[in-house]
Amino acid sequence: MTSLTFDIAHERPQDAADIEHLHEISFGPGRFARTAFRLREGIPFIDELGFVALIDGRMIGSVRFSPIWIGDHPGLLLGPLAVLPQYNGKGVGKALVRTGMAAAEARAEIAALLVGDLPYYGPLGFHRVPLGSITLPGPVDPMRILVSPLKPGGTEGLAGAVLPRRI
8 A cells, every 4th residue: 555645624515516526436327326325315414424535635535424224223324435546545435434433433323334345344343234134225235234333332233224314
């Protein structure tokens, strides 16, 4: 991994267009059909949990969290996490996740859920959920449903359908 110097800051309203462009580059037009994207439709992300990575004021990455229900338990959906392709593998995404998770923990949130790869997210505190215990409203590889506690015991008893949560 090459050493890279970048800053992380709270997302600002004026960052919205740049973040949308970043999502377009990172995920393409197919992003709109993904289950996690569909789940986030209609609920705003939590402003204070939106972060961007910057080099000399230029956005190179972004992470957001949205409020969800996991069965009867409130939680957060991490994502999208996006980094410009030329900065992949340089620690930008992991730094954004760590920053967002720390901010979520400070808000006294309980747990964060995502659909992703365990080798990437495991070192950041995420683990697979027991197969069939948590379901999403659309097709998802159940081996990619990952959860991380944001407080001790935060993932105990998590089960059921994942649905949007209005706050």
